Amino acid sequence: MHPAYSVIFFTTASGAGYGLLVLAAIFAVSGLMPAAMWLGLVTTGLALGLIGGGLLSSTFHLGHPERAWRAFTQWRSSWLSREGVLAVVTFVPAGLFAIGWVFLGTTTGFFGWMGALAAVLAVATVISTSMIYASLTTIRQWNNGIVPVAYVVLGLMSGAVLLEAVTRLFGVHGSHVDVVAIALLVVGWVVKIAYWRSVDGGRSKTTLATATGLGRFGAVRLLEQPHTEENFLMQEMGYVVARKHARRLRAIAQLMLFVVPLAATIAAGFVVTELAVLLALVAVASLAVGLVTERWLFFAEAKHDSMVYYGR
């Protein structure tokens, strides 16, 4: 599948924003993060900024962005619509939670409940995003139970790496942040390896033989495609990354997404404060590159069944 940059940015940025929102809400509500104004402003501002920026960028690949509001109407049948509705609804408790933290200096009581509600809705939104892909039976690499797990875990993991940087910058870092970040980085790595093993092992049930129904007469081979040049379908769905590059890019994704942030997060616990802040920022930068590579591969490695008609 063609990896559209707007969609890559949307899924990675909003995933990280929702992950940060979930963890910040949990820590703030349980008293593990102080209800201080500037800390609250940066944390919730970063989370809501990533979410908002991601959602905005997702409208860039639309043919008619001005009609995007229509996408809130079909939540009964469409995961894309459900995601849109949940994303907007999440802003209400998340905004109230942020107002309580930043302007009223409280993250308990009503505002605590708003934080908890925002966290639940954030996870639901990320699951909906993942189900847009996982529900498509036409793309074997996406129609996989590990896809929603990976989206949720990678979102939380990105949020944890961001939270490391924020808490270290404000000098409110505690070992609980390390425990969560390191655990999520390890789980994320395991999930991603499990996903790659799963998609590498399978084969699509649809072949040129079944798609044309001509398999009964023997081997089917494309002799002539309908048109001499690439059409929309081939450009949108015929995008395939060479195996050689896929392997190399998977290695880069693992290094940048898991190995570097893990090493930096662990090392930060053994050095002076200033160096620890720097290491936490290195982890964030590496994570960003790793996430984009991972998400690019998620699209580029996915093969659409309809491409068999074109002999691909």
Add this chain to the structure above:
Amino acid sequence: MTSLPKHPPAKRLGLAIDLDTCVGCHACATNCKEWNTGAISAPLTDVNAYQAEQRGVWFNRVYTYEVGGEGPQARTVHFPKNCLHCETPACVTVCPTGASYKRSEDGIVLVDHDKCIGCKLCSWACPYGNREYDEHVGVMKKCTLCVDKIYNQNLPEVDRVPACVAACPAKARHFGDFADPNSTVSKLTRERGGYDLAPETGYQPTSKYLPPRPGQRGAAAPAAPATPALAGAGRFLKWVDRVLTR
């Protein structure tokens, strides 16, 4: 509404496409483009129409396959493909806006171009690759089964068939109601063993394909060698010989 009709449509309109008689002339695709670029789906945009990297919206595309490997069993099969107007089309249910819908009266799957936001998700959900994005208009387009032609009271009744069916010189395309067991398409499907494309997808296409007939491989006698006495004869004498031996 992108939920599917609660009850199966009263009529199930579709095509029965005969792979035995299709000659691969692309007349169906050409007439489809001609009708639909002036009808409710207008325009069917072409990008770079007169230069390299030409691409455009076509509801009907004709593929050619080689079947049965090489040798005497090999055959060439021309394979026209357009929307199959499935019974359970996920291209409809994934639509977030309500632009995609399946008509409850006749089962035709359509896009409301005034509601479509151009997210392309429906094209991802179609296992047959039968939805086409119009990048100039910014909306998804697809075969309408010529809904603006088949019900058009201003046309003589004989012309109220999809443009692809009207154009086919080999009568390889048949239009009708699959819910009616006595329709031509239902009869042909029964008699010829009409089948679904990629049945494993579970989309339950309405339109069917009629398989190529077995053919008469090796039945024709090899061409007789020229009579030795005629070896030196001119073209006229050879022609006389051919006519007399017939």
